[in-house]
Amino acid sequence: MRMSKMGVRPEKQPPKDAEAINHKLLVQAGFINQEMAGVYTYLPLGLKVLTKIEDIVRKHMDKVGSEVLMPALSPKENWEKTGRFQTVDVLMKTVPANEPSRLKNDSEYVLSPTHEEIVTPLAQKFNLSYKDLPVAFYQIQNKFRNEPRAKNGLLRGREFRMKDLYSFHANEEDFKKYYETVKQTYLDIYKELGIGEDTYVVLASGGDFGKEYSHEFQTLLSTGEDVIYKNKETGEVFNKEVAPEDADNKEKYDTFKASEVGNIFTLHSKYSDAFGYSFTDSDGARKPVVMGCYGIGISRLMGVIAEKFADDKGLVWPKSVAPFSVHLIDIRQGELSGKIYDDLTNAGVDVLLDDRDASPGEKFADADLIGCPLRVVVSDRSVAAGGVEIKARGGQESQICKIEEILDKVK
């Protein structure tokens, strides 16, 4: 992508109202734009990161479920059936904007913060025999929560991207087996996203459902909003809600600040009961379907990764989710830079070309702010030295690379 055509540019300063690091840097670097508290537009660079995260999540989820795309709008009756129309305090509904409505359709719809109310009747429509189970559906789309305070950038939004997976089982044993598979799949995902080493499976409170099959995935983050406790001896990790009474004993437990990047938990038969979703087992008996629920906050992950790796110069993206692999800076070598850009792009390398009418200093600062893994500079000086100057983001040393060797170097 050519920055001159992007329609967006990095700003000199972070937005004044921003508190969280991810909010400050992602807005300043031109990845997102805040439309109102907790509601963002993903700009070209931000959408690249979001899409890369989604593609990694999708690749792994395809191994454990079928992808579908459920609507944001959901029938009110379904939420009344499960009792959640009254109990979910962040729930929003839609009404006609014009009062009194000029339309005959005065219906109210729920704007979904989660999809048990849609996916349970959906599974029920198709999977009524033990032969059809287990089955699992997942999706990646926008969710809505009327958060009273939404000020942590992408970490807590009113509208946000989620991957949510729901599984349906003939019995608890089958659910438990599947649960362990998904747990491992999540760890594979975090590893590929570049946060594997610092992400823990954490025992969590399962709310109504008991804690044995309820886990959070927490990524170490010095600015994180959560605290986790790791038993030095057993390696078990707990969140605050379920931590043992002596968790503040520093001889026995390590304490970390962290941020949640996923959760998995059993739903037992709460939702299948609400919709009367039972199945015929091999013995002919009708039994309730056992459900599990598994979430990954996609936009939240983007915020956590941004915040975790940032340094005092800006963003530092892991290779797997960087908006571009190469940030190519042109300094008055337009023709040569254009040729290198075309050659790399045609060879399948993701390149951001800074071809703007801006000073070298501004271009260097913006490259650090944007945080692509490799910076390649084409200038009179680099050409005189024999080619282009290559430097890793976060690294100290740069080196000169011959023009004909760039592709090997960046791949």
Add this chain to the structure above:
Amino acid sequence: MRMSKMGVRPEKQPPKDAEAINHKLLVQAGFINQEMAGVYTYLPLGLKVLTKIEDIVRKHMDKVGSEVLMPALSPKENWEKTGRFQTVDVLMKTVPANEPSRLKNDSEYVLSPTHEEIVTPLAQKFNLSYKDLPVAFYQIQNKFRNEPRAKNGLLRGREFRMKDLYSFHANEEDFKKYYETVKQTYLDIYKELGIGEDTYVVLASGGDFGKEYSHEFQTLLSTGEDVIYKNKETGEVFNKEVAPEDADNKEKYDTFKASEVGNIFTLHSKYSDAFGYSFTDSDGARKPVVMGCYGIGISRLMGVIAEKFADDKGLVWPKSVAPFSVHLIDIRQGELSGKIYDDLTNAGVDVLLDDRDASPGEKFADADLIGCPLRVVVSDRSVAAGGVEIKARGGQESQICKIEEILDKVK
């Protein structure tokens, strides 16, 4: 994809409440599920088609604009600025679902049916000089309209997928040049989607803006809700609103039933004026930015394509948007079918394997209903005859193909 793992199966009958062909077939074949009038879940097969359409649209749109992702929620104030909070009769707003709200956040948000109210201030933030113009942003996401009647399947939804593009120009001349580029890009898209020959650029009423720069793209469809008129001599095509007075003269005009699959039109400076978005021109003068708007209904296109090519046995997808290239039917040859499935999949061919415990008759009928371009049958009979049986959907003849030649045949 293995049908036994899909979690969804075709139905014996279309849904009773469905009227439109696309609604009947897409639900019966298991592509979509109606959650309420005008609101659908895309099931695995349906999501494949939707994604293929989106990928084609995205590939072409990347040549004329920068992709972004704007939110569904939009600040009410922006809609009050443009006056549309009161004038758009299908507009919905959100309110807390629980009354009285237990939350401190009682804010109301608009649920966007279109995005001028977000994209105009966005372009304004970054592009204030003539040097920054022209610029264009596009996105693919869900839109919301509180349609009083929503009964044409994917052709008129309350929640639907759109590609919307907005362009910003220093003057009318630049807009006009870009407009022609987008018009051609749209035609390229329809061609790749398999409906190029039957899709017309149609002069339309520009509403407030005059008709010269307002066009619809209409695809011939015997069940279409629109009528278009083609001047036999000049080749000009008009929609009903702007057709000449003698358009019913059959000597002069051909009349067709058709369905709209896209529209493009000028916005002049209506929205830039509303947000005070002007720019500094090369002569130092402040001038209002000229805007254009360009839509393609992605889910609507899926409905039109489904409806246009369907026959009495079911759906017939063009190759470019078929959920799978090959529908592989296993008839008691599980091991061989599995091997062929693996080999084709590993070679990059999109294969749907019907490995369900169902009768051959049911599998053949479902293959016709689902409508993938090629049907490949593995049975005792085909093996005895020397391999597998291959038949094109919609074709009459089948042929036996050696197992080692399948890949060449289907590619």
